[in-house]
Amino acid sequence: MSSIDIRHAHSLPMDQARQAIEQVAQKLSERFDVAYDWQGDTLRFSRTGVDGRIALEPSQLHVTATLGFLLSALKSPIEAEIRRVLAERFQGPVNG
Numbered sequence: 218m219s220s221i222d223i224r225h226a227h228s229l230p231m232d233q234a235r236q237a238i239e240q241v242a243q244k245l246s247e248r249f250d251v252a253y254d255w256q257g258d259t260l261r262f263s264r265t266g267v268d269g270r271i272a273l274e275p276s277q278l279h280v281t282a283t284l285g286f287l288l289s290a291l292k293s294p295i296e297a298e299i300r301r302v303l304a305e306r307f308q309g310p311v312n313g
Contacts, residue, residue, distance in 0.1 A: 219289035227307040
């Protein structure tokens, strides 16, 4: 198993940041059959081979995910795509 841990700064109001995260989650759900739900300000998502969360904080997002055995081999491209989407949707540098 492998894990992803990314922090990304943002300057959006919390409601706009939440909307942007929701849009990303909807696309993931449609494209990859990812189930997701909100628990407070944290969006939890899962499907076979991945379990993760996006914690929405006032000035940053914290994305964590645990990849199962098969997806562990794809960690680098998965992480690169997450970083690309965060940079596209949220202004600010990606850390972690």
